[in-house]
Amino acid sequence: MIRPGKMLKQVLDSIFRKPATTNYPFTKAVMPDKFRGKIIFHPEKCIGCKMCMRDCPAGAIQIRKIGDKKFECEIDLGKCIYCAQCVDSCLKKALETTKEFELAALERNKLKVTYHADTGEVSKE
Amino acid sequence: MHKVVIPIGPQHPALKEPESFSVTLSGEKIMKFSARLGYNHRGIEKACEERTYVQDVYLTERICGICSHSHSTCFTQAVEEIAKVDVPKRALYIRTLVGELERIHSHLLWLGVAGHEVGFDTLLMYTWRDREVVMDILAMLTGNRVNYGINMIGGVRRDVSAEQAKAILKAMDTLEERTKYYIQVATQETTLIQRLSGVGILSHKDALKLGAVGPTARASGVNRDVRRDDPYAAYSEVKFKVITDDHNDVYGRTLVRMGELLESYSIIRQIVKKMPEGPIITKVPRKIPAGEATSRYEAPRGEDMHYVKANGTEKPERVKVRAPTLANIQTVAKMLEDRQLADLPIVIAAIDPCFSCTDRLTGIRQTGKRKKNVLKWEELHTYSITFYKEHGIDFTDLNKKMAKALK
Numbered sequence: 001m002i003r004p005g006k007m008l009k010q011v012l013d014s015i016f017r018k019p020a021t022t023n024y025p026f027t028k029a030v031m032p033d034k035f036r037g038k039i040i041f042h043p044e045k046c047i048g049c050k051m052c053m054r055d056c057p058a059g060a061i062q063i064r065k066i067g068d069k070k071f072e073c074e075i076d077l078g079k080c081i082y083c084a085q086c087v088d089s090c091l092k093k094a095l096e097t098t099k100e101f102e103l104a105a106l107e108r109n110k111l112k113v114t115y116h117a118d119t120g121e122v123s124k125e
Numbered sequence: 126m127h128k129v130v131i132p133i134g135p136q137h138p139a140l141k142e143p144e145s146f147s148v149t150l151s152g153e154k155i156m157k158f159s160a161r162l163g164y165n166h167r168g169i170e171k172a173c174e175e176r177t178y179v180q181d182v183y184l185t186e187r188i189c190g191i192c193s194h195s196h197s198t199c200f201t202q203a204v205e206e207i208a209k210v211d212v213p214k215r216a217l218y219i220r221t222l223v224g225e226l227e228r229i230h231s232h233l234l235w236l237g238v239a240g241h242e243v244g245f246d247t248l249l250m251y252t253w254r255d256r257e258v259v260m261d262i263l264a265m266l267t268g269n270r271v272n273y274g275i276n277m278i279g280g281v282r283r284d285v286s287a288e289q290a291k292a293i294l295k296a297m298d299t300l301e302e303r304t305k306y307y308i309q310v311a312t313q314e315t316t317l318i319q320r321l322s323g324v325g326i327l328s329h330k331d332a333l334k335l336g337a338v339g340p341t342a343r344a345s346g347v348n349r350d351v352r353r354d355d356p357y358a359a360y361s362e363v364k365f366k367v368i369t370d371d372h373n374d375v376y377g378r379t380l381v382r383m384g385e386l387l388e389s390y391s392i393i394r395q396i397v398k399k400m401p402e403g404p405i406i407t408k409v410p411r412k413i414p415a416g417e418a419t420s421r422y423e424a425p426r427g428e429d430m431h432y433v434k435a436n437g438t439e440k441p442e443r444v445k446v447r448a449p450t451l452a453n454i455q456t457v458a459k460m461l462e463d464r465q466l467a468d469l470p471i472v473i474a475a476i477d478p479c480f481s482c483t484d485r486l487t488g489i490r491q492t493g494k495r496k497k498n499v500l501k502w503e504e505l506h507t508y509s510i511t512f513y514k515e516h517g518i519d520f521t522d523l524n525k526k527m528a529k530a531l532k
């Protein structure tokens with residue numbers, strides 16, 4: 001039957017239903033298992049082959065040699081496109097994706113994250 | 126009556142993406158419609174030439190936000206053809222699966238946008254709520270909601286587990302039920318039928334003449350679909366109908382898209398059922414041998430085409446992208462001839478345009494002389510420097526820094 005107000009029943013039904021939206025940021029969003037979020041670096045596993053630097057489409061990752069078999073890594077979160085190709089390219093699994101996604105910052109240099117060979121993560125001031 | 130030329134865009138509330146149009150009006154009637162592409166030009170083709178094939182997969186994925194998988198699959202297919210790689214069967218099935226899921230999300234998105242453009246916002250709210258089901262499935266399969274990053278030259282990056290297959294089938298049942306409801310709405314809701322019927326008419330002859338693709342062409346009775354005519358991935362092993370319609374108007378395009386949704390559900394069920402076991406990726410050398418290939422892909426908006434030329438190094442020599450909107454944008458001028466200005470937003474929206482996909486090349490015209498002048502790369506560089514110097518902006522220091530950083 002052709003008539004107007006075809007969706008009216010649906011609309012009225014929805015009054016008694018829970019909202020389809022979530023109350024973000026008050027309720028935290030749950031990310032799927034394969035989510036590609038912030039990349040973290042394990043300095044003890046890195047052998048300095050620099051395959052990640054070669055494959056990064058955005059040029060966001062830098063590996064620097066600082067001593068004998070010691071490497072530090074700098075990731076520019078502003079440049080990173082979160083494709084996780086570096087994680088796939090890494091032969092020794094020194095890079096890993098996390099579910100962290102709230103990475104906005106007010107200053108550009110705070111987006112540069114350096115993973116030192118000895119101390120772990122330090123953000124640049 | 127006196128003729129008035131009004132510009133629509135690049136920034137305009139009726140457009141979902143910035144693009145420049147100019148409309149010649151006589152009263153409320155459109156006399157002439159012309160599009161000036163180029164506002165969204167990002168230089169992706171040139172950027173592809175300066176990156177390796179592995180990097181280009183992610184770059185081509187970012188040509189379009191909605192049909193990201195289409196572009197990256199099209200590119201990888203071309204590269205695999207040059208390198209003569211045998212892609213594992215399971216990888217082809219996963220590509221098809223993600224491609225069809227993408228079609229579902231794109232068509233549901235379009236239905237909502239079309240509803241919004243004709244003032245039927247209820248439809249927008251409900252279709253977008255249901256679209257979340259397929260977005261969640263995509264996030265579960267690939268990790269992210271858009272820019273799935275599942276393609277790699279030689280296969281795919283992520284496998285589908287048995288539990289995920291079960292979740293996909295369950296989601297398909299929900300979506301099928303909802304789509305059937307929307308088909309009911311579209312065929313029975315009189316406001317929608319009366320607003321869309323007879324708007325944006327494109328005859329069968331014009332569709333063929335102007336080279337329309339995808340649902341725009343199929344709604345004008347052109348029985349053409351790359352998935353059936355030139356099967357890629359796993360499409361040769363699944364059964365599906367190509368939906369066509371002879372309404373020739375926006376209403377017909379709505380019906381075609383909804384029919385395609387139902388076909389997509391059936392394709393996904395077959396894919397999940399038939400998916401063979403085995404590896405999902407083969408190793409491909411970084412250096413691709415010299416050669417060239419053209420690859421076709423049926424994106425949600427129509428036929429997408431990539432041309433890749435390899436020269437034996439790690440980087441391609443040339444990448445050319447022909448997005449479906451470029452083929453369809455010509456038809457909009459035809460559809461709008463002698464029509465009301467109020468029909469413009471829905472007629473443009475009906476081809477499901479993606480302007481950032483379309484903008485590939487910008488021709489730079491010297492203003493005043495009315496003579497076309499193609500500039501070379503170096504000339505463009507010097508032109509830009511002198512242009513900014515004349516306007517009192519000096520980039521000399523910045524250029525030095527850039528040159529240093531590039532070294």
